[in-house]
Every structure is written in structure tokens, then in C-alpha cells.
Amino acid sequence: xxxxxxxxxxxxxxxxxxxxxxxxxxxxxxxxxxxxxxxxxxxxxxxxxxxxxxxxxxxxxxxxxxxxxxxxxxxxxxxxxxxxxxxxxxxxxxxxxxxxxxxxxxxxxxxxxxx
Amino acid sequence: xxxxxxxxxxxxxxxxxxxxxxxxxxxxxxxxxxxxxxxxxxxxxxxxxxxxxxxxxxxxxxxxxxxxxxxxxxxxxxxxxxxxxxxxxxxxxxxxxxxxxxxxxxxxxxxxxxxx
Numbered sequence: 001x002x003x004x005x006x007x008x009x010x011x012x013x014x015x016x017x018x019x020x021x022x023x024x025x026x027x028x029x030x031x032x033x034x035x036x037x038x039x040x041x042x043x044x045x046x047x048x049x050x051x052x053x054x055x056x057x058x059x060x061x062x063x064x065x066x067x068x069x070x071x072x073x074x075x076x077x078x079x080x081x082x083x084x085x086x087x088x089x090x091x092x093x094x095x096x097x098x099x100x101x102x103x104x105x106x107x108x109x110x111x112x113x114x115x
Numbered sequence: 116x117x118x119x120x121x122x123x124x125x126x127x128x129x130x131x132x133x134x135x136x137x138x139x140x141x142x143x144x145x146x147x148x149x150x151x152x153x154x155x156x157x158x159x160x161x162x163x164x165x166x167x168x169x170x171x172x173x174x175x176x177x178x179x180x181x182x183x184x185x186x187x188x189x190x191x192x193x194x195x196x197x198x199x200x201x202x203x204x205x206x207x208x209x210x211x212x213x214x215x216x217x218x219x220x221x222x223x224x225x226x227x228x229x230x231x
Contacts, residue, residue, distance in 0.1 A: 045222035
């Protein structure tokens, strides 16, 4: 089975702090992509960062970075210098090609940045 | 470009009635998906299609059907709605082949469906 698990339903930090969101996944595939999506109250789904499974170097996008541990099937998201606009639901996901292309999501983590 | 358009934005539906949620994309993406979003459960895949003329079942397909007559449209039909189908529904698309820059999935704005 292809699954994604986000063990933190909610998190809350103060503005300017660093926060790490956890994600683990399970797949027998060797080639896949990993993603973090952000969903603000507007309901829009916004891609935050992506990682190719065959690349060992962790992806970085400005204040967002990942810690990708392929053997442990772990893909955490670190947000540095958090801002009020980072308040949102965050979803971890992976895309696989298993005869068919599928995009599988985790349960989500609700992140609140407090002023 | 518009990207992905879903209609309607929201709907209240009587139990037992049928309804089709519409999804259209203008990016010529091969792959399209339907998800339902429920609190605490994240986005669960209902059905997907990797190319026009083909569809597949996702994690929660029961009570839903889809068709893919062409590349751009991927409607989701509830034949006889039940209250447990109350949810927010998202349509998404991605390019099935190509470099990593094409693997990003693009989402519609969602349809909030309430079955009463």
C-alpha cells in the first residue's frame, strides 16, 4: 500500500521561530517525487517544495527546506523565520508511477504562526 | 491561462439525488485526479485518469464515477448522493511525462458539497 503519514495534526509557533513538520511514507517504488503543499484559508493548494527521490541533496526554497531520509522514508519540512502568512494546512505527498501515475497525500498538519 | 476550473464552487444536494462535479483544464495535462478533503483525513484519491479514454480507482471510489472523453475534461458523478459524501472535492492535473518541472500537480479551487 502507498501511504503518507503526518503525525502532527496541529502545531503552533511564534513568529520568526523555526518549525519542523514531520512526514513519513511507505512505498515499494524506487522512483518517486515528494512534495509539500500549503493550503491557506482560501482553500487554494500551493506547492511549497518538491524533492526527487533519486537525489540525495535536500531541496531548498528560500525559507523552506526539507530533510529527506530515503532509507527511513522520512520527508520533513523546515520553515525558518516563520511569518504570519505561513499559517495554513500543510500536506505531504508523493507521486509514483505504478503502471499509473498517482499522487498520494497525508492527513495534513495545521500550522499556526502567532504574532 | 485559467489552469483548472471546477464548477460549482459549492452545492447543497438532497440525499438520493445525482450530481456531476465539473472539472476542466487548459494545460493539456495527461493526468487528472479527483480528491475529497475531510478534516483529519487529508486528501483522499477518489479516481484518476492518466490519459483520455482511461480511468482508474483510487482509495475511496465507491459511490463515484468518472469519465475522460477528452484531455481537458474530467467530470465526477455521484449517482445517488449520501450524507457521508459531504466534503470538499478537488480536481487536479499533472503532466504524466517529462522533467521534474512538469510533475507539479495543479489544483482547482474546490467544490464544497453538502448532502442533506
